[in-house]
Amino acid sequence: MSTGAQITASGLVMTYGDVRAVDGVSFTVAPGEFFGLLGPNGAGKTTTLEMVEGLRKPRAGTVRIDEHEPWKREPALQRRMGVQLQSSSFFERLTAREQLDTFGALYGVAAGRTDEMLEQVGLVDKADNRTEDLSGGQKQRLSIACALVHDPDVVFLDEPTAALDPQARRNLWDVLRDINDSGRTVILTTHYMDEAEALCDRVAIMDAGRILELDTPAALVRGLDAPVRITLAPGTLGVEEARGMTAVEQVADEDSGLTITTRDPARVLTELAHRDALAGLSVKGASLEDVFLELTGREYRA
Structure with a gap:
């Protein structure tokens, strides 16, 4: 079982010209926590996630995953991170099994890990199908399997259930719960409030590049006094x-x-x-x- 990782973001700022896409965002995610970033389009969720993942260097502020700064791309930290991007891309003309074998080989993972991941995400019967022949939900599950094939401690999921039908979304929720139950730290962005309510230990609601509220879903609902x-x-x-x-x-x-x-x-x-x-x-x-x-x-x- 994974031991997770602690994530600390402090005063994150990202600008594009005169636009302040992220404006002083701070939060801490405990090891093994399932944390959600919520907000309308343009709120700064994905940009914040990309800074925490190390895909973008903040203009100001700091990010730490345990003692590491992710934007420095340290190999020791990279092996501990699994990233599922908002838009998934796969190698052309490869089957689901071959995709996982390829991703695993990049991390020096034993070949037997592929079968384990196909089982975990429910794609055993699609193992020999090319990715272009998979449904949207199956591609999303394969994308998550590729992010998990090297057994990371922390997993980043950017709108993993976007554009999926209700049945596919609920099935994927079970996969995401299993990921977290195995001890991994998970950060999720989503537009689906029921998804965040069902999965997340705590959520941060963002708008205009800032965090408006941060608490457990239940505490936020109680505070509304509706x-x-x-x-x-x-x-x-x-x-x-x-x-x-x-x-x-x-x-x-x-x-x-x-x-x-x-x-x-x-x-x-x-x-x-x-x-x-x-x-x-x-x-x-x-x-x-x-x-x-x-x-x-x-x-x-x-």
Whole structure:
């Protein structure tokens, strides 16, 4: 099992002409932690990740992976890092097995490692297929396998489930959980809030090159202090009866049923139980997506 690696970013700045793409970003990732960078298009997520990976040298600030500065490209550190880029490229006309064999050979990895990685990412039955014949989800899994073939301590994943269908995304989540459960430190960028909520120990929400909030998904949602929506099956309760209940803030009569808004769901649910009105109801609290929209706004981004 990997021991992970600690990542420390302090005051990172990256500029392109007059544009400050990253503006004083600081965070620390503990060994074995699953950390998420979230933000709208142009927030600076990928640029931040590229500085932490060592693909770009910061204009200002420092990055350390344990005691190493990644932009110096030290061989000892490179062997400990696995990188899955936002856009994956493979050697032409090679099969999935040959791709992994080639990546493994670059790190001096034994040939038997290929079979292990194909098993881990669920591509055993596609081992002899050329990469151009693989589906989008299969290519993403192969890309992650290539990033893991040398057994790195820290893994960087830049939008690994972008453009995948819901089934492929959920299957890939299992692979990502296994990566982290093996002790590796993982940094993920994603636009999917449910993905971050399901996978990440902590998340940093970025916009305009800065970190707006950083905490566990649950703590960020609690800090929003958003009301809970309880939707009853049609005909279960009258509008006026619902409005007369304790702790009810709003009542809306919708096609899907009566929706009650409250900040004290336990009390409302208790009253609904006394009225024998629990059958078919649904309860929806705030989510990380609500936090994201509250912090970054709802306007379209380029």
